[in-house]
Amino acid sequence: MRARIRRLADAAALTRLLSLIAVLAAVGLLPWLSGRDPALAVLRARSAEQDPTKEALDSVRRDLGLDAGPLSLLGHWASDLLHGDLGTSWVSGTEVLPSVVSGLQVSLALMGASLGLALLLACTLVAPVLVRGRSSAGAWAAMLVAIPEFLLATVVLLVFGVWLGWLPTSGWAGPENMVLPAVALGVPGGALLGRLVADALPAVLDERWVELWRGAGVSRARIAGAALRRVLPPLVPQFGMVAVGLTGGAVAVETVFAVPGIGRTALGAAKSQDLPLLQGAVLALLALGLVTGALAALARRRLLGPALRDASLALPPARPVRAHPAVPLSLFTVLAVTIGWGLLRDPYAVNTTARLAAPSWAHPLGTDGLGRDVLARLGHGAASTAGTAAAVCLLSLLVALVLGFLPRIAEGAADIANALPPVIVGILVAAAVGPGTGGAALAVALISWPALSAHAAALVQEVRASAFLTAQRAIGASPFWILTRHVLPSVAAPVARHALLRLPGIALALASLGFLGLGAQPPAPEWGLLLDESRAYVERAPWAALAPAVALALLAGLAVSGAALTQGRRGRRATPTPVKMTKEAPVGV
CATH class of the missing domain: 1.10.3720.10 (MetI-like)
Structure with a gap:
């Protein structure tokens, strides 16, 4: 039985590795997968007026190594990537790495603020459950979860930026520019986290051990802490998914508010066919998602402890959100x-x-x-x-x-x-x-x-x-x-x-x-x-x-x-x- 489980786990790990390699290969082969002549795109970026003659295109191919074919190009790209070289932008002619690092710093700051707001909103939704044993915000939280970030960004920009004029609507000049984008990113994620925990807590608070602890005179704060520790491990992967959602949502939100983050960089590179810059930006976004998932798995292991790491931790069924027909x-x-x-x-x-x-x-x-x-x-x-x-x-x-x-x-x-x-x-x-x-x-x-x-x-x-x-x-x-x-x-x-x-x-x-x-x-x-x-x-x-x-x-x-x-x-x-x-x-x- 153990050997079968080990074989199944190995199969999943192999599939995970092959899928990751396929994604990286797709990113590396973007100049060829685009269906357009990469040399023509570079020539247009360098000089829009120059005629795309055969001699000019051959010269560009030699400069970029495109004449060696896609497999050779993929090998050179992977080798340069291992040495920390993301190539040179086809449009600006500058190195890609500084642009990616600069955009990544802005996006990480925005995502950090958004995650803090999400946790604050989640605590607001969970607090009534710990105090009264139930929450009445399930339907509202579910509605906020379902609203996409680009729509919420547009609404808050209209209301607080255009009509009320309280906050700036674009740019990245100071902390005040971070407020509206953080709200657009953090509210759906916080509603999801709060709803997941608030839905699972009532069933946990009805378990036998809670009644015994109350009878023994254990304080309410200690019971609440134990209940949260009971609820969180199975939900930690969802916390990781929220952070991944922030990565994807940042593209739309940065576009709405003209924030110079990595998401807006990737989108601009895709529209201008600046494929080296697009490769670097997508790799950065992919790395954010994978690192977030790994951190979530590590946090779950730490919360479970050595005795339960290999066990299947089950929660009582959550109380679903009710809706009138x-x-x-x-x-x-x-x-x-x-x-x-x-x-x-x-x-x-x-x-x-x-x-x-x-x-x-x-x-x-x-x-x-x-x-x-x-x-x-x-x-x-x-x-x-x-x-x-x-x-x-x-x-x-x-x-x-x-x-x-x-x-x-x-x-x-x-x-x-x-x-x-x-x-x-x-x-x-x-x-x-x-x-x-x-x-x-x-x-x-x-x-x-x-x-x-x-x-x-x-x-x-x-x-x-x-x-x-x-x-x-x-x-x-x-x-x-x-x-x-x-x-x-x-x-x-x-x-x-x-x-x-x-x-x-x-x-x-x-x-x-x-x-x-x-x-x-x-x-x-x-x-x-x-x-x-x-x-x-x-x-x-x-x-x-x-x-x-x-x-x-x-x-x-x-x-x-x-x-x-x-x-x-x-x-x-x-x-x-x-x-x-x-x-x-x-x-x-």
Whole structure:
């Protein structure tokens, strides 16, 4: 048995190593994966007026070593990387390493402030549970978790920067410039941490040992500390995932507030095809994610102690967030009516005489900078976004059903996928195939399967251990019969429902890539792209930004309330049993 466990662990470690090597190779081969002639990109960066003659291109290839082929280029890049050399920028001609270090310092300072704010918010959500034994902020925390960072950044910029004028809206001149970006990054992460701990604490405080300690006269503060120590170890991986989320969210937030961090550096390098600078920035972001995961694993081991490090620590089931059936129905109705109304209008009709017009009977949500109807673009953008999200969901479901039968092999790849936020993968895919709807869908699909795969693997293990399958084997049923008639039907339906619950979250991820210019391109009426286009005139026509912002917020609320309603129904049907917390966030988070 021990030998089998060791072989499975070795398989997971090997898959993890191979996945990491594949990611690093993809970064190293970006000049060739981009589908464009690297020599032409360098020539354009050096002299836009020079004709791309064969002699000029051959000269650039010799200077950069591109004439040796992709494998030789990858070897030279890896060798230089081991010596701390990230190459030279194709655009500025300066060394990449100082630019990466400078951007990394800014991003680390912003992420530190955001993490501090997240912990403060988490403590605020947890404190009522320790005092009263329950918390009433679960629904609000779930809503904050579901709101993407780029949307929250836009809202706080509008309210506190533009309308109230309390804080600066861009730059990195002093501590006051850090406040709004830290709020945009820290609030979703803090809501997630607070909700996870607050949901798990009531069940722990109902355990027998708490009653015995109270009877023995142990102080409330000591009981609270022991309960937190009981709750935290299984949740520490989620703390690491929050930090990884800060890495990805920093790209959007730094873009909104013009913060010169590593995320904005990577995005600018991708758009200008400065591939050496992009390679260095992506490596820095990847290293942040992997180091964060390793620190989370180390913290969990320290919290468990030597006696429990090899044990499976289980928590009592958390109390799910409740949602009245009218809540998701109301949100869906508002979205459906708005989208249906917008589909009846022309999203591409340009009327320069009605530029930035305020909401009226003719244009219920106003017009944008070209005089196009915002309601029409909102409706048509929802249709395309929902269709793309559905395709990504289906692809993730198929991948999860396959990998559910190979849990140990999938585990290593899942660890690497969890360390890569959608924005980082989107930057890589955009650099390889160019920005567009297909590239954004591919980027989200590449990292959206681990949660579904973990769910499928747990169900496969449960079904295979069922007594009725033993009876089927005893009467001579073939493995193919058992697989197609019993195992797959029992696994596919629950995982499909899980994938459907993630549909709004995938739509939000696609919108975030569109907001950064990595997804749908103008003049496509995509929600994230609409929000990005409206930033240029947000002070003159805030309604153009508020329309897609409110729509995205409603979509986030629909994701949370729908998941909560589904959990509530499942909880009333099933008998609660202890479950082991995994690295994946609960549905709806």
